[in-house]
Amino acid sequence: xxxxxxxxxxxxxxxxxxxxxxxxxxxxxxxxxxxxxxxxxxxxxxxxxxxxxxxxxxxxxxxxxxxxxxxxxxxxxxxxxxxxxxxxxxxxxxxxxxxxxxxxxxxxxxxxxxxxxxxxxx
Amino acid sequence: xxxxxxxxxxxxxxxxxxxxxxxxxxxxxxxxxxxxxxxxxxxxxxxxxxxxxxxxxxxxxxxxxxxxxxxxxxxxxxxxxxxxxxxxxxxxxxxxxxxxxxxxxxx
Numbered sequence: 001x002x003x004x005x006x007x008x009x010x011x012x013x014x015x016x017x018x019x020x021x022x023x024x025x026x027x028x029x030x031x032x033x034x035x036x037x038x039x040x041x042x043x044x045x046x047x048x049x050x051x052x053x054x055x056x057x058x059x060x061x062x063x064x065x066x067x068x069x070x071x072x073x074x075x076x077x078x079x080x081x082x083x084x085x086x087x088x089x090x091x092x093x094x095x096x097x098x099x100x101x102x103x104x105x106x107x108x109x110x111x112x113x114x115x116x117x118x119x120x121x122x
Numbered sequence: 123x124x125x126x127x128x129x130x131x132x133x134x135x136x137x138x139x140x141x142x143x144x145x146x147x148x149x150x151x152x153x154x155x156x157x158x159x160x161x162x163x164x165x166x167x168x169x170x171x172x173x174x175x176x177x178x179x180x181x182x183x184x185x186x187x188x189x190x191x192x193x194x195x196x197x198x199x200x201x202x203x204x205x206x207x208x209x210x211x212x213x214x215x216x217x218x219x220x221x222x223x224x225x226x227x228x229x
Contacts, residue, residue, distance in 0.1 A: 037218075047166065047209060049218040062217040063123075096165055106172040107213035108156045112165035 002027040004097050004113035012091075012120050018084040022097030022113055023077070030055045030075045035100035037109065038071060038082045040093040048093075052100055053080055087120045094118075124148050124212050128221035134229040141197040143224045145210035150190045154214035157186055157195045160223075161206045169208075170195065200226070 008020035022036070029036055035052040042048075051061035053071045061069050065084065073080040084091060094117050098109040125148035135141050145155065153173035158166040168177045170186035173193055183198045197204055205228055210221040 046222050047211075047220040049216075049220070060216050064217070098165075103171065103175075106154060106156075106175070107218075108168050108171035108177075109158070109166070109211075110168055110177070112167070115165050 002099060002111045004099065004111055006095060006097050006113045006116040008116065008118070010117060010119060012087055012118060013122050014088055014120055015086055018082070018087050018091060018095075018118055018120070020082045020095055020097075020116065020118070021079050022081070023079050024099075025078070027099070027111075028075075029073055029078050029080055032056075033102065035060075035102075035107070036071075036073065036080045037098045037100045039096045039098055039109070039112075040091075041096070041115075042090075042093045050082065050084075050095075089120050092118065092120045123217055124151060124215060124219050126210055126212055126219050126221040128208075128210055128224050130224060131222065132225040132227060134227045135200050136229045137200055137202055139200045139229075141200050141204075141226060143195045143208055143210075143226075145188075145193040145195070145221050147191045147193075147212055147214075151212045151214035153189050154212055155186075155188065155193050156211045156213060157184075158209045158211065159204075159206045160209065166209060171213075197226075 037052040038050040068085045070083040094115040096115045097113045099111040101110040155173045157170040160166040
C-alpha cells in the first residue's frame with residue numbers, strides 16, 4: 001500500500017521560504033510510471049495544483065506560482081520536496097503531496113498524503 | 123488555463139436519492155476528467171478517472187459520463203457516507219485545474 005506523508009514547519013513568516021517534504025512508502029519515487037505532485041487548499045476553499053516532478057528531475061509548475069516554486073526529488077531517501085519563496089498570507093493553506101498516476105493516457109491523483117497546514121504569519 | 127465550473131455549488135439530498143453533479147470545461151478536454159470526493163479534514167479521494175472509469179474499490183453507485191466540455195457525476199442511491207464535497211479536475215493540460223467543488227449535505 002502506497003503511503004505519502006508531508007512534513008515541515010506549520011508556521012512561516014511573511015517573505016520567507018516555505019519548505020515541505022513528502023516521504024513515500026510502499027512505492028518508489030524513482031519509478032518512471034508516475035509524476036509526484038504538490039497541491040494546496042486554502043482554508044474553506046478549493047484545490048490548487050502547484051506542480052509536479054518526474055523522477056528524472058523534470059518539473060512542471062503552475063504559472064500562478066512558477067516564479068517562486070521549486071520541486072525537487074531525493075531518490076536515496078524516497079522523498080520529494082517543495083520550496084515556495086516570498087510567501088504571503090495568501091499562501092496559507094493545507095498542502096498535500098500526491099502521486100500522479102497514468103493509465104491509458106489518463107492522469108489522476110491516486111494516492112494523497114494526509115495534508116499539512118502551513119500558516120503564514122509574523 | 124482551462125477553467126472548470128461545477129454546478130450546483132451545494133445541494134441537499136436524502137439517503138436513497140439519486141444525485142447528479144455537472145462539470146463544464148472552458149474548452150474541450152476529451153475525456154481527461156477526474157472526479158474526487160473530499161470529506162471534512164481529509165485528503166481528496168479519486169472516484170472516477172478518464173470521465174467514466176471507476177477507481178478500484180469505489181462503490182458502483184458512483185458513475186461518470188461525458189466528453190468534450192460537459193461531464194456528469196451521478197450517485198445512484200445516496201448513502202450516509204457520501205455526504206462530502208465533490209471536485210472535478212481536468213488532466214488534459216497543465217496547469218491541472220479543479221472545479222470549485224459541490225458540497226452534498228443532508229436534507
